[in-house]
Amino acid sequence: MTALLDPTSERSPTIRPRLARPDSIDGMTVGLLDISKPRGDVFLDRLDERLRARGIATKRYMKPTMTRPAPLALRQQIGTEVQLVIEGLAD
């Protein structure tokens, strides 16, 4: 029997269930998060137009850079202002 020292963080991954998909987005405010990747704005502008055309309120957000996770204050702001978030992940 050999004992090895665990090289990992020794965390057991916590799996958080996803929120249930809403039946309808009527009456919700949708956040549109630009992560500062090129052309993310093109994608989000179009979504913004289409959502507004359906009478859905939107709010726009932007990460300072796509190379780092969103700052805590921005995450908290999004969490308190909208019910759904859409972000554009790639160029």
Add this chain to the structure above:
Amino acid sequence: MQDGLVAVVKQDCPTCVLTVPVLADLARTAGLTVYSQDDPAFPAEVAGRIYDGELDTSHRLGIEIVPTLIRFEAGREVDRTYGWDRAEWERVAGRTGLGADLPAMRPGCGAKNIEPGIIERLKIRHGETGLVARRVEIGGGEDEIEAMFDRGWSDGLPLVPPTEERVLRMLAGTARNPQEVVGLVPPDLVPATVEKIAINAVMAGCKPEYLPVVLAAVEAVLEEPFAMHGVLATTMYVGPVVVVNGPVRRQIGMNARGNALGQGNRANATIGRALQLVIRNIGGGRPQEVDRATIGNPGKYTYCFAEDEEGSCWEPLSVERGIAPGVSAVTVFAGYGLQGIVDQKSRDPESLARSFAESLKAVQNVKLAPACDALLVVVPEHERTFREAGWSKQRLLERLHQLTEIPGEDLMAGAKGIAEGGPPSLAGKTVAKYRPGGLMIVRAGGGAGMFSGIIAGWSASGPRGSSPVTKEVKP
């Protein structure tokens, strides 16, 4: 321990052998108990000697030098001396006239219980390691190497099993507290203790004396400007490239010369690998999970080399970046691969700078500018050309920035028959391929061959992404 006198000796120690008449005298007349560390028959003149072959008594008594003479009273140690010093022995023994035929003084020898390889086993047996990592029991019939692969600890190559003994030996390479937190490792943002880093350094194959360099490299990538999370998560090629400067390079036998960026040197190979294992195992950063690299690069196994400062006319990278000369340091750069610059004909600095610049303009794509930072590895036969012409590193950098400016027309989408490129508004403009400060130069490589190289960086170079970070190597 019983009250009275205790001596710990070993046959292999000439001073212990010298004191045998005194030991025999005290054993006979003063109830001295003698423990022998290495020979059950030593000292033959002491009938009641005890063989401490497992060294547990020596360890409990904290023996560092033999012979050691200790006096116990009321169950507690009240006096101790080591080596042979007649006056000291007479004080501890409470006697005069000891060893009248012996010289007055002789230094002792190192005790067996503190020898490397033995002290670690004793600490483990006595539960004194202070190591807090979870113990993972590997069954007798299990292959340790396979067990580590199965647990996902490996980068794809076999690992050295991180036993308690090996980790303790590794930790002897630093003066830092094993539970000191070096930083939070992304993507899981888990505190990396010196102990956890040492475990990964063992697995990578490091020697204990490499640990301070590994710790400095981990600290460097965890600095905010390096943006390790993004370097890991990007679809681009990059990983941390580690350049080592200062006396530590030679102390631990790093390679800065022939094949400096290649295989075959243990320190170069394992320091870079340890850093990657820290990201993988402590941070939880694994390919096809948070590591989204499209093709990655082989340097993500390990990418670490030393600068050849001795032969260079230029100041070392670390000194340029604010570290005092003669101080060991690491610089981390988010980079990948190597693009060669073959120039065997340039003999004047302007021609060679142009050669470098044309190659630098091709990084990522000739149609993309500004592109990314780059680390230029200049070989001795190329550096010589600049040295003989009196070009400082600063002058070469300035010239390279000028020579890598590109007319906007060449960069527009569609130009040169290539759809990649920028907008029509580039027309009439000049675009710098490299941001100010985005080029770094180190000298490395063997004495023969006019083959320098470019280690290109990440598209997100600089404040919006990753900037190089330099950290001093501390003991």
